[in-house]
Amino acid sequence: MKILVIYDSNCGNTQKVAETIADELGVKTANISSINPEELTSLDLLVVGTPIIGWKPTLRMQEFLSNLKSNQLDGIKATAFDTRVKLFIHGDAMGKVADSLKNAGAEIFVNPMPFYIEGPQANPHLLKGEIEKAKEWAKNIKAKY
Template sequence: MKALVVYDSAYGNLLVVGSPINGWRPTPKITALLSDLGNGSLRGVKAAAFDTRVRMFIHGDAARKIAHALKAGGADLIAAPMPFYVRGSEGPLRDGEIGKAESWAQKLLASVAS
């Protein structure tokens, strides 16, 4: 899938950044986006990070790297970085991952609402 979704709401109360793992890290475009954040530019913004990955013995952790960059930018991380598993290098999501994503999203929304 080739998609970049960036949505700026009128409320601006939640930032979620995700990426497939690409060479043990986020994709180059997400890495570039994160490097442009600057220290403190996300101060006061609630944020969360996720990645999609293939279930392997050894794999990268793009979600953790994204979360680290968001925190360095001043964001308040409201959830642990979340991996979602895919079948093969291009998906689709493995069984159970859509439900896992729905549950994670509900927790994010509840955190923002409180």
């Protein structure tokens, strides 16, 4: 089974969540900047994570998603996550990522999941318990796959 966990991350928190999920699934992560969208065709399972920046996925993630061709992810199960602040208004990135994956043919088989950060913008960190939440979410992915 070929599984890929792709992420973008500015301060390392989304990377930490991605690595936790990948560990649980027994696979490696790939930073968005090292992935060519052409490589995604032969996958079985794809998990994509991004920080929310200005209510959206990062610009790098938006560009990556915009390069996916329709039907490119046919037959691939996929889901998405984002990292965000715990405020009443925070916007959404995971839903936008999931929509793009779906538009490219993927089946969103597990609901997207948000992970929360706090602290100064230049040096945010994950809230207590979010790494455990990531492990549980990955177990759920494994169970449903």
